[in-house]
Amino acid sequence: MHRRHLRRRNAAVMVEVAIILPIMILLIAMAVDAVSGVFRFQQIATLAREGSRYMCVHAGQYAVDVNQPLTTADQLKNNILLPMSVSLQPSLLSCQITWLPSGDAFPYKTTETGSRKQNMVRVVVSYQWQPIFLLGTPLTLTSASESPISR
Numbered sequence: 029m030h031r032r033h034l035r036r037r038n039a040a041v042m043v044e045v046a047i048i049l050p051i052m053i054l055l056i057a058m059a060v061d062a063v064s065g066v067f068r069f070q071q072i073a074t075l076a077r078e079g080s081r082y083m084c085v086h087a088g089q090y091a092v093d094v095n096q097p098l099t100t101a102d103q104l105k106n107n108i109l110l111p112m113s114v115s116l117q118p119s120l121l122s123c124q125i126t127w128l129p130s131g132d133a134f135p136y137k138t139t140e141t142g143s144r145k146q147n148m149v150r151v152v153v154s155y156q157w158q159p160i161f162l163l164g165t166p167l168t169l170t171s172a173s174e175s176p177i178s179r
Contacts, residue, residue, distance in 0.1 A: 054161070061161045065169075068157045071116065073171040075109045079123055079151035082108050084175035087149060088133035098133055101125050109153065120156040125149065128174065135177040150174045 083099065091098050099107075105123045113121060127133050128148040135147060152172040159167065 058161045061159050065157060065159060065167070068116075068155065069169045069171070071113065072153050072155050072169045073173075075113060075121075075123075076151050076153040076171040076173040078112060079104055079109055079125075079153060080149055080173035080175040083125060083149045083151055084177050087127075087135070087177040089135060091133070099125075104151070116155060122154045124152045124154075126152070127177075133177065147177045148174050149177055 083104065086099055088098065101123050104125065105118075105121065109121065109123060110118055126149070128150055129145075130147065132147050133149070150172055151174075152170060154168055154170045156166045157169050
């Protein structure tokens, strides 16, 4: 009688494991996927900060001093961001540069009253991230960073 009860209990444990184990594996895989998404977003935020830092130093007056045109978004992506974008697919990464508030790449703008206003640069970096388990559709991770133009 004791053996029969033990066999039934072993069978019950096997059934419970067969039901719970796939669910636990799926939950763990989804958690790893979510953590991967957070990591990718942090990567994109870092790229946006580095891009705005680079552009605030290499803005209008710098371009005049070195007799070069302003850095374009494609040049920023290819020369600055891609070398820093470990394990990101270059075709899924994009960046955009905006000069604020007036579209001027020089450090200061003189207003009608004669006062000087600090100009800014905004760099927006986007990446199409494909999660493996979550949702199944690509998510656009976007981060923007603004910096005052320093020269």
